[in-house]
Structures are given as structure tokens and as C-alpha cells.
Amino acid sequence: QVQLVESGGGLVQAGESLRLSCAASGSGFSMSIMGWYRQAPGKQRELVATISSGSGARATYRDSVKGRFTISRDNAKNTVVLQMNSLKPEDTAVYLCNVGLRYDGLGYRPGEYWGQGTQVTVSS
Numbered sequence: 001q002v003q004l005v006e007s008g009g010g011l012v013q014a015g016e017s018l019r020l021s022c023a024a025s026g027s028g029f030s031m032s033i034m035g036w037y038r039q040a041p042g043k044q045r046e047l048v049a050t051i052s053s054g055s056g057a058r059a060t061y062r063d064s065v066k067g068r069f070t071i072s073r074d075n076a077k078n079t080v081v082l083q084m085n086s087l088k089p090e091d092t093a094v095y096l097c098n099v100g101l102r103y104d105g106l107g108y109r110p111g112e113y114w115g116q117g118t119q120v121t122v123s124s
Helices: none
Strands: 004-007 010-013 018-024 033-039 046-051 059-061 069-074 079-084 093-103 118-123
Touching: 004 093, 018 033, 018 093, 018 118, 033 069, 033 079, 046 069, 046 079, 059 069
Parallel strands: 010 118
Antiparallel strands: 004 018, 018 079, 033 046, 033 093, 046 059, 069 079, 093 118
8 A cells, every 4th residue: 555645834934945745655666756746725736846766866847836946855765855945825735745657748647646735835
């Protein structure tokens, strides 16, 4: 059974930082693309960042977070981290970890397993 557990959310003011962490149980994650999604109330879930597997892992970001967010992974610990700096009120959402994303030529498609999510609230 695969389990993903997120932590690190909270309430901050605009301009501050948060560090989200996702711990994955099970095996095989070192070979999987991992990513963070977010969902704000009344809005569709959107992909925030991905990180590929293997050495020299490559990261991708949605345009609105480029230069502010950094995704990283530690395969030995089966964890993926999202460092979020210069937070804005529009970053407010539930952030969810996902493993096993696949790229189909048009974009990334989520994997089967999701964490429970962690709330990030940014006040102005």
C-alpha cells in the first residue's frame, strides 16, 4: 500500500516562506516522477511543480511560481520537498503530493497515489 503524507502547511503573511514536505512509503519512488498540485476553493486542481527521477533530476514549474518555488527530492528518504518563497495570497490552496506522474507529450498526468493535502493560507 502506497501512502503519501504531506506536512509543513500553515498561515503566513504575503512575502513569507513555507517548506512543504511529502514522505512516501513503499518502494520504487526513486524511479518515479513526483510532483505537487494545489487546489483552491472553487477552482480546479493545478500542477505546481514536478521533479524527474534519477541523478540530475529535472524540475518543472507552472509560470506563476517560477523563481519563487523550488522542488527537490531525497530518494534515500523517499521524500519530496517544495520550498515556497515570496508567497502571495493567490498561492492559498490545499497542496497535494503526487507520485508516478507521466508526461504524454501534451502535459503531465497525475499518478494514482495522492496524499491527504496540507493547507497553505497566505494573508495580504
